[in-house]
Amino acid sequence: LPTDSAALKNILLKFKSSLSNTTALSNWDGKSPPCNKENITTLNWKGIFCSNGYIRGIHLPNMGLTGTVDLSLLVDLKEDLRNLNFADNSFQGPLPDLNIFGALKSAFLSNNQFSGTIPDDAFKGMGSLKKLHLSNNTFTGPIPKSLTNLANLIELKLQDNKFEGQIPYFQDPKLQVFNVSNNNLVGTIPPSLGKMDPSFFTGNKGLTQSSQATPTPADSGSNTRSPESESNTKNPESESKGTSRLTIVLAAVGSLLGLAIIVAVPFILCRKQQRKASLSIETPLPSNLQKKTGIKETDRSLKSLSEGSVGPGGSTRGKKAAESTKLSFVRDDRELFDLQDLLKASAEILGSGCFGSSYKAALPSGHMMVVKRFKQMNNVGREEFQEHMKRIGRLRHPNLLPLVSYYYRKEEKLLISDFVDRGSLAVHLHGYQAIQLPSLQWATRLKVIKGVAKGLGYLYKELPSLIAPHGHMKSSNVLLNEAYEPFLTDYGLTPVINQESAQDLMVAYKSPEFLQQGRITKKTDIWGLGILILEILTGKFPANFLQQGKQKTDVDLANWVNSVVESGDNISQVFDKDMGGTNNSQGEMMKLLNIALACCEAEVEKRLDMKEAVEKIEELKERDGEDDFYSSCASEADIKSSRGKSDDFAFT
Numbered sequence: 001l002p003t004d005s006a007a008l009k010n011i012l013l014k015f016k017s018s019l020s021n022t023t024a025l026s027n028w029d030g031k032s033p034p035c036n037k038e039n040i041t042t043l044n045w046k047g048i049f050c051s052n053g054y055i056r057g058i059h060l061p062n063m064g065l066t067g068t069v070d071l072s073l074l075v076d077l078k079e080d081l082r083n084l085n086f087a088d089n090s091f092q093g094p095l096p097d098l099n100i101f102g103a104l105k106s107a108f109l110s111n112n113q114f115s116g117t118i119p120d121d122a123f124k125g126m127g128s129l130k131k132l133h134l135s136n137n138t139f140t141g142p143i144p145k146s147l148t149n150l151a152n153l154i155e156l157k158l159q160d161n162k163f164e165g166q167i168p169y170f171q172d173p174k175l176q177v178f179n180v181s182n183n184n185l186v187g188t189i190p191p192s193l194g195k196m197d198p199s200f201f202t203g204n205k206g207l208t209q210s211s212q213a214t215p216t217p218a219d220s221g222s223n224t225r226s227p228e229s230e231s232n233t234k235n236p237e238s239e240s241k242g243t244s245r246l247t248i249v250l251a252a253v254g255s256l257l258g259l260a261i262i263v264a265v266p267f268i269l270c271r272k273q274q275r276k277a278s279l280s281i282e283t284p285l286p287s288n289l290q291k292k293t294g295i296k297e298t299d300r301s302l303k304s305l306s307e308g309s310v311g312p313g314g315s316t317r318g319k320k321a322a323e324s325t326k327l328s329f330v331r332d333d334r335e336l337f338d339l340q341d342l343l344k345a346s347a348e349i350l351g352s353g354c355f356g357s358s359y360k361a362a363l364p365s366g367h368m369m370v371v372k373r374f375k376q377m378n379n380v381g382r383e384e385f386q387e388h389m390k391r392i393g394r395l396r397h398p399n400l401l402p403l404v405s406y407y408y409r410k411e412e413k414l415l416i417s418d419f420v421d422r423g424s425l426a427v428h429l430h431g432y433q434a435i436q437l438p439s440l441q442w443a444t445r446l447k448v449i450k451g452v453a454k455g456l457g458y459l460y461k462e463l464p465s466l467i468a469p470h471g472h473m474k475s476s477n478v479l480l481n482e483a484y485e486p487f488l489t490d491y492g493l494t495p496v497i498n499q500e501s502a503q504d505l506m507v508a509y510k511s512p513e514f515l516q517q518g519r520i521t522k523k524t525d526i527w528g529l530g531i532l533i534l535e536i537l538t539g540k541f542p543a544n545f546l547q548q549g550k551q552k553t554d555v556d557l558a559n560w561v562n563s564v565v566e567s568g569d570n571i572s573q574v575f576d577k578d579m580g581g582t583n584n585s586q587g588e589m590m591k592l593l594n595i596a597l598a599c600c601e602a603e604v605e606k607r608l609d610m611k612e613a614v615e616k617i618e619e620l621k622e623r624d625g626e627d628d629f630y631s632s633c634a635s636e637a638d639i640k641s642s643r644g645k646s647d648d649f650a651f652t
């Protein structure tokens with residue numbers, strides 16, 4: 001249903017009037033349209049998330065809402081809606097008719113007062129559903145059987161209810177979270193769920209650990225499966241099913257491992273472990289940035305200065321103090337907002353890097369920003385810091401993520417930039433299975449490298465006084481937008497990062513010249529570019545980045561590739577098998593590998609310089625692998641449409 005239609009307004013207003021205590025929805029007034037057709041993402045009406053003019057999410061958590069939820073009033077959105085979040089309110093009545101919305105991916109209804117038995121077929125036809133949270137309500141009766149047929153379900157939270165009977169049979173579940181703790185369940189825990197965290201089953205007096213036997217599909221027909229029926233199932237067929245289950249478990253473990261690498265690398269690399277990374281775009285946003293970070297809106301001492309200073313010099317001090325509690329914008333072409341807007345915004349932790357954590361936060365306009373917190377940025381004083389940020393703010397290039405604003409306090413710096421839809425290249429290279437995406441294809445990888453090289457070339461031109469104009473070239477600092485266009489981030493920061501931290505943590509200081517001679521040079525970022533290209537071509541994470549400080553290491557991606565080249569073995573073994581590519585593209589892949597190795601030359605004098613590297617990369621032919629290029633675009637576009645555009649949001 002196109003969102004500019006008056007009909008849509010009416011639908012939402014009718015839905016609002018069916019709820020009680022709706023003060024939080026005061027801007028659902030029918031004056032403005034709920035979505036703007038031309039905008040990719042909008043949040044005109046509180047909690048209504050739109051994409052390209054269609055409503056994708058209704059996100060009303062913790063809004064003090066009461067009454068019952070009549071989803072039949074939203075039936076005209078049945079094709080469009082992907083996410084519903086009614087958690088943390090005081091809704092009553094039976095479970096709303098979720099299965100009206102066949103394309104729904106997540107439904108969060110936890111922490112309400114929903115009650116009653118859920119019909120067995122309540123989730124019939126909801127094959128897209130990935131996450132269902134019904135915890136902390138007072139649902140009774142058996143766990144509905146239709147849940148067992150949801151092929152994409154990965155998270156099921158039913159804890160703290162009054163569910164009764166046995167746990168139904170989940171065939172080959174993809175489930176990663178299955179929490180039924182604190183209910184009235186009886187019987188045994190099915191072996192197919194045996195790998196779950198044991199705490200997910202506690203608080204059910206009649207529930208016991210199962211024997212090792214695998215249940216047969218026949219069990220799935222019954223919600224009152226007897227424990228005996230679980231034994232005596234060992235036959236070749238069930239063994240092969242067991243094997244396929246094992247394969248799935250192994251695949252899941254593999255995916256999780258991939259994800260764990262992405263998440264763990266910064267932890268291992270950095271001294272100060274921050275909080276656990278969350279890559280899920282559908283994680284609920286339970287709290288705002290201030291609560292998540294503990295960042296103070298104002299520094300109390302500064303505030304009192306700004307409010308209370310009188311007399312000679314007092315007003316200047318006061319003014320300075322007030323200024324120091326504000327965000328500083330480095331561009332004049334952007335929407336202005338306050339630190340307060342950010343601190344109040346629902347926030348999601350994106351990950352914890354070397355220098356602190358990054359958070360995604362929605363501005364009141366709905367625009368998504370990323371706030372990166374730096375704690376080791378005191379290499380220069382306030383004025384020099386501000387000058388440097390202004391310099392970074394003047395940079396403009398299609399492959400650089402622009403700095404939008406910053407916040408300066410002696411003990412805390414925040415850098416604020418736009419959220420980039422597809423997250424980091426690192427995730428797409430090493431954790432793509434965990435986020436259920438296909439591996440990046442050759443044409444996309446080449447496009448990413450070309451963009452990265454252009455961005456780096458620009459930095460070299462615009463920041464000639466910096467020895468390493470980027471300084472921290474790595475795949476988690478390359479972000480990808482919807483079209484897989486790369487954006488470099490965390491560039492130009494070497495002058496402001498504390499020396500010791502920089503040497504311990506930044507990629508430039510992992511280079512051969514720093515490890516061997518204690519120096520970085522104008523070619524150090526080229527080495528970083530070379531390692532990044534090797535990472536992209538081989539799909540292997542550069543393990544030498546895991547070394548902390550000035551330690552020499554043999555575990556180096558470039559050394560490994562060089563050793564294969566020198567051994568005369570088949571060089572094709574170094575390329576990532578998941579990269580695809582036609583015969584036509586192999587020549588270009590080889591050329592790129594050679595460019596990467598020339599960028600990684602340990603002897604700085606022999607290494608390519610920036611200009612040479614960029615020129616050589618630009619010469620690589622995309623059209624050589626034309627079939628491959630278009631098929632890879634098509635497959636990624638397919639995935640995009642099958643995921644639904646709403647996935648770009650963090651409203652669930």
Ligand SMILES: Nc1ncnc2c1ncn2[C@@H]1O[C@H](COP(=O)(O)OP(=O)(O)OP(=O)(O)O)[C@@H](O)[C@H]1O
Binds near residue numbers: 355356
């Ligand atoms: N602007 C952004 N848009 C989307 N995702 C981002 C953005 N900035 C950071 N991220 C994500 O957040 C994760 C954490 O980023 P962060 O910059 O804090 O750490 P890092 O890049 O892993 O390490 P380092 O601190 O060394 O740069 C990144 O892997 C990336 O996926």
